Amino acid sequence: MSESSIHHLIKMANQIAANVPALSAEARIEAATAHMKKFWTPAMTAKLRRHLDTGGTGLSAEAARAVAASSGEPA
Numbered sequence: 001m002s003e004s005s006i007h008h009l010i011k012m013a014n015q016i017a018a019n020v021p022a023l024s025a026e027a028r029i030e031a032a033t034a035h036m037k038k039f040w041t042p043a044m045t046a047k048l049r050r051h052l053d054t055g056g057t058g059l060s061a062e063a064a065r066a067v068a069a070s071s072g073e074p075a
Contacts, residue, residue: 032066
C-alpha cells in the first residue's frame, strides 16, 4: 500500500471510532473493533497494526485501541 493509503486508513479508523453510536469510550472502541473485524480486509488491519507498532502517528487513542483489538493483539 502506498503512503497515501495509510493516511486514508488512519482517517477511516479515526472517523469510525469517533462516530459510532455509543455512549462511552469503551463502547465506541468495542463498536469500532466490531466494525473493523466485519468490514475491513486482513490487509487493511495489518497495515494499520504495523503503523500502530511504529508509533501510530495520527491515530486517536480510541482508534488505536480498536486497531489493536481488531488485530487480536494488545497495543
